[in-house]
Amino acid sequence: MTRKERYKEVIEYFTKAMPEAETELNFENTYQLLVAVILSAQCTDKRVNMTTPALFQKYPNLDRLSKAEYDDVFDLIKSISFPGNKSRHLIGMAQMVMEKFGGTIPMTVEELVQLPGVGRKTANVITSVIDNQPNMAVDTHVFRVSARIGLTVNAKTPLATEQQLVSFVPTDLVYKFHHWLILHGRYTCLARKPKCTECGLTQICKYYNKTIKAEGMKSQGV
Ligand code: SF4
Numbered sequence: 001m002t003r004k005e006r007y008k009e010v011i012e013y014f015t016k017a018m019p020e021a022e023t024e025l026n027f028e029n030t031y032q033l034l035v036a037v038i039l040s041a042q043c044t045d046k047r048v049n050m051t052t053p054a055l056f057q058k059y060p061n062l063d064r065l066s067k068a069e070y071d072d073v074f075d076l077i078k079s080i081s082f083p084g085n086k087s088r089h090l091i092g093m094a095q096m097v098m099e100k101f102g103g104t105i106p107m108t109v110e111e112l113v114q115l116p117g118v119g120r121k122t123a124n125v126i127t128s129v130i131d132n133q134p135n136m137a138v139d140t141h142v143f144r145v146s147a148r149i150g151l152t153v154n155a156k157t158p159l160a161t162e163q164q165l166v167s168f169v170p171t172d173l174v175y176k177f178h179h180w181l182i183l184h185g186r187y188t189c190l191a192r193k194p195k196c197t198e199c200g201l202t203q204i205c206k207y208y209n210k211t212i213k214a215e216g217m218k219s220q221g222v
Contacts (some may be wrong), residue, residue: 001204006150007168009204014180017200021179023129025049030130032103033060037125038089038117043081051080059094062103066094082194089117107131113219124178134174138162141185142178150206 001010014021024045026050027033055076059065065073073087080086090202093115104113107130109201112123124137136142138158146152146161151168155161169177188195194207202208 002152003153003168006204010151010180010201011169011173011177012150013200014177018180018183021176021183023125023179024183030126032056032131033067034093034118034122034126035065035090036103037122038093039077039080039086041082041117041122047080051077054092062094062097062105062209065090066098068094069218086117092116093118107133109135120162124162128178131173134166134171136162136165136174136178138171139182140166140191141189142181144191145181145185145189148194148205148207149201150204 021032023091024139025033025036026049027036034154035055038049051058055073058072058076058087059068069090070091073090077083086120092206095117097103097188100114101111105126107127109120109123109127112118112126113120118126121139124135127133128137129134140160142165143158143161144153146165147155152161152164156174167176180213184199185191188199194212196202196205196208196212199205199208
């Protein structure tokens with residue numbers, strides 16, 4: 001099977017299995033999504049969603065957040081991982097948007113990564129979700145699942161994974177593909193113990209055919 005054929009199969013499978021894939025973070029506008037994605041680093045979306053309502057109530061926009069006190073923000077997000085760094089990043093991000101970008105969150109990856117707490121992954125999420133730009137955010141799930149299925153080959157970094165995925169996935173599906181892989185990694189292709197018996201990709205998955213299936217045959221003395 002060629003890599004192109006593997007991508008075709010994966011797209012066909014997810015189109016049927018997950019037609020409505022989208023982010024599990026709750027947000028109502030660009031500001032809220034940016035804050036939620038910054039908070040979600042090494043933290044579950046569920047935890048972020050429990051935290052953001054109170055934060056958005058106190059700081060409903062960038063202007064208000066840019067004038068926030070560190071201790072007040074810390075208090076509202078202390079149940080999230082790395083609350084100290086994230087409090088500084090949120091306030092710093094809001095201040096930079098107000099001072100450098102005239103109060104409007106920029107919509108290019110190059111500009112977004114200048115903001116405190118915003119790396120390439122976050123910038124790709126914002127530009128793809130808000131502006132439908134064909135940018136692929138690679139988190140731990142996307143990195144692992146792509147490699148297991150065989151969508152990426154010898155990709156040693158998130159950037160290498162991003163470049164390989166973007167070169168094969170049709171432009172209009174990049175945004176959705178990102179969510180397919182995240183949700184698949186979160187609920188089925190788990191890091192320690194992938195639920196292969198519940199997965200519809202066993203026929204084409206490199207990891208399954210090389211590791212899981214081979215181990216099963218070995219234990220049966222085949
Ligand atoms: S077959 Fe198993 S390893 Fe392959 S994608 Fe599915 S769950 Fe992951």
